[in-house]
Amino acid sequence: MKLVYVFDAYCGWSHGFSGTLREIAFRHPELPVEVVSGGLFTGSRRVPIREFGYVEGANAKITELTGAEFGPAYARLIADGSFVMDSEAAARGVVALRRAAPDRALELATALQRAFYADGLSLSDAATYRTVAAEAGLDADAVVAAFEGAEAPAAAEADFHQAADLGVNAFPTLLAVDGHTKTVLARGHATPDDVERRLAVHVASRTS
Template sequence: MNNKELALIYVWDAYCGWCYGFSKSLKVFHEKHPELPLTVLSGGLFVGERKQPIGSYTHIPEANKRISQLTGAEFGASYQSLLKEGTFILDSEAAAIGFSALRSFAPERSLNLASSMQRAFYYEGKSLSDPTTYREIAIAHNLDPEAVVARFADVATIKDAQADFMKVQQLGIHSYPTLLLQRGNEYIGLGGGIMTAEKMEDRLNRVIS
């Protein structure tokens, strides 16, 4: 099988702190492999009964400390205020809809758009349920802000986000972040969590050699 038949699938959630920490390593790795098409799928971490105030998840402050120590990710003062106050609702479906709206205008920049969403939340303390957040991200990425906001409210976008959740379930992925290498009908784990770009590179080389 030649390398033209290889592709990457990244499963993330906008409200996943480990995904925020992993994003820098993933960007470095992806920039080294422009030949590998990348699909970014929203996983749906806080949906249904798990859509709760951030204060309900008492492990988060300690997890954030570990993420910072292990990945160097910075959690901004505005986010820390949200965390301390505790009532902010973690709604992964709204975030997945927002991501779908952005992605529809620039699918080739999906990873950068995902990264901007996580910075908006984890550094700037902005809600990923708020259309204004997507307007700002759209402007930063030279996308049409009004078109993005209109897409955010479109039924087709909701269906697209739900299709992401279904694809992730079909892949059997239950933890985020997860980077997969697709080789034909085979899906091989390449990394996630605290894996460095170098370790992902080693894993890729082992798989394809």
């Protein structure tokens, strides 16, 4: 059995779920965690952030429920409303980091969200991945090369297709996957204890 975490690096609710996910991973080191990008802001949704009028209100709700922080650098980045959240670029970055350290995919995904939501760094900028990689002790040149490489767009699309094949259309979603069986442990907001209870039910159903 493994956990599959389908998120979007530009999704505020995914940012808010990071603490729960880290706690579950800590409680269950025996469960590998696969990280998949869902592709929230692609196609017609790849527009200036001002067109999403709910962002500030949603962020306030996320902070209220999860304690997740949205830093002043992030506020400055989006202040004039022109910033475009491009989930294809973010997914290319997730793939690049994941390839550099597959067993640290969860750690790197949450670091990427901190880079945007706390440090105000664009996830479309290669320099952001250089910074995240360097701080994680990875080969920053290799990560940037993978982010910018010719194969990167197809790798991002592969993540989006995987998310769709899993039946995920809301982010974040955490699944327990065991062969062809999958159980939703969380969709959107959930506490560690919420996830723990659902995981226990899933495990019990496998052994009954």
